[in-house]
């Protein structure tokens with residue numbers, strides 16, 4: 493791309509220094525180490541490093557021009573000073589890929605909880621109707637029917653645009669995280685449909701308070717295409733505020749939820765391992781059967797249904813396909829153990845999600861609920877007290893153990909677990925840092941008809957300091973399955 497074209501594609505230009513005549517960029521990179529000769533280097537002031545410190549190294553590696561936020565002169569290549577280099581990086585990632593999102597049917601799903609679940613549901617109903625779908629999210633990225641590992645819930649702009657460029661799918665479904673929005677990873681992406689699930693206390697180590705978190709999420713809806721549709725769960729004040737904001741910008745909003753003013757409403761849910769529900773849609777009452785437990789999952793399904801309707805799917809078709817969806821990886825996954833003990837692996841990592849998950853176990857008939865959980869290291873520590881209070885209130889016994897340490901030393905986390913239990917826990921709980929032992933203990937202590945609920949990371953094959961010890965025990969679900977099948981684990985059932 494010639495520098496003149498490039499300058500036309502980016503926003504917030506402050507100054508251009510150096511000789512630009514005849515200069516062009518073959519590609520872009522924000523990493524001095526990965527940069528190929530002839531690429532433009534975009535210097536980003538990040539959270540752990542500052543790309544501006546690597547400008548000379550990028551130039552030495554063959555950068556044809558540099559873009560950054562600082563005022564700089566005397567570089568041997570042209571330097572473009574901009575207001576926001578993350579934004580410009582994403583704008584250029586989209587330009588270099590030929591703005592692929594413009595020609596794709598794009599679906600963006602945001603909210604604190606339920607993004608993965610809802611995106612799997614949307615994919616399922618679209619595929620059941622004969623459409624092919626790409627899916628980018630926390631578990632895996634799927635494109636043209638192939639799966640690729642996912643490093644982030646929302647990929648960085650280069651990866652995102654290159655995935656979009658190669659997609660031949662009828663729809664692209666994206667989980668959109670607040671980190672992704674605030675770091676402009678989705679800048680330049682245009683959406684046909686955007687869906688909001690809910691907002692709960694999370695990521696306040698990153699955002700400047702919950703209002704800031706909310707407004708960051710709300711920005712996604714500014715990226716709707718001209719005739720794009722918003723689908724919003726209005727059960728919370730956050731959802732109602734979002735619907736008002738989006739409507740005030742002249743957009744059509746399809747509201748859904750359990751509240752009386754939602755035109756697409758959940759009327760009644762019969763909770764069980766196979767919940768059934770009645771929904772009200774334009775004066776018609778429909779019945780919905782599901783294989784995924786949890787009232788919140790019925791609500792997620794209603795969101796998927798609302799979005800599917802906006803995309804032109806037939807209600808009866810969606811009801812019938814939702815009836816067949818039986819598993820979402822790591823989300824309320826059930827493993828039946830001997831002695832009629834039920835184990836659940838669930839990715840709840842906020843107080844609201846924990847409450848939903850533990851209450852669902854009770855509503856589905858658990859005699860007693862034995863809860864095993866911990867906290868990801870280096871992530872919002874302010875939500876931990878509420879998570880402990882929630883478990884102390886709902887579960888019958890709980891064990892605090894290590895979850896993915898994410899770089900935090902295990903003894904530091906152990907001290908934190910003891911402090912949290914001492915300050916916020918009750919007599920139902922204790923600390924057992926060794927995760928394998930904690931799971932085994934909870935199962936050994938469970939009686940016939942009890943449930944062992946293990947929350948946090950559960951399907952990820954690797955966790956920093958996750959002490960599942962054999963090759964077969966790759967993740968919590970396979971660990972439980974192996975435990976069930978192995979003679980040697982008989983001792984855990986008394």
Ligand SMILES: CC(=O)N[C@H]1[C@@H](OP(=O)(O)OP(=O)(O)OC[C@H]2O[C@@H](n3ccc(=O)[nH]c3=O)[C@H](O)[C@@H]2O)O[C@H](CO)[C@@H](O)[C@@H]1O[C@H](C)C(=O)N[C@@H](C)C(=O)N[C@H](CCC(=O)O)C(=O)O
Nearest residue numbers: 522523524536538539540541543546644645646648669671
């Ligand atoms: C805190 C955070 O979100 N950081 C993200 C951010 O990193 P950063 O830009 O701040 O990078 P940095 O390491 O400080 O480096 C700054 C710049 O210097 C450059 N550099 C650095 C070294 C060098 O030798 N040369 C060089 O050029 C780097 O390439 C970079 O451009 O931008 C990177 C590129 O997009 C991300 O990979 C990275 O994600 C980190 C690893 C991360 O863990 N992020 C999590 C919190 C996250 O994004 N999570 C959400 C989901 C949250 C949820 O809902 O649960 C997600 O979407 O996945």
Ligand SMILES: Nc1ncnc2c1ncn2[C@@H]1O[C@H](COP(=O)(O)OP(=O)(O)OP(=O)(O)O)[C@@H](O)[C@H]1O
Nearest residue numbers: 604605606607608609630788823838839840845849
């Ligand atoms: N609609 C909902 N309301 C409240 N809690 C929910 C809802 N949907 C799912 N949950 C809970 O949140 C957990 C995480 O769900 P899911 O993975 O779908 O959310 P997510 O938004 O993708 O989270 P993350 O981005 O952190 O992966 C579930 O395992 C469940 O316990």
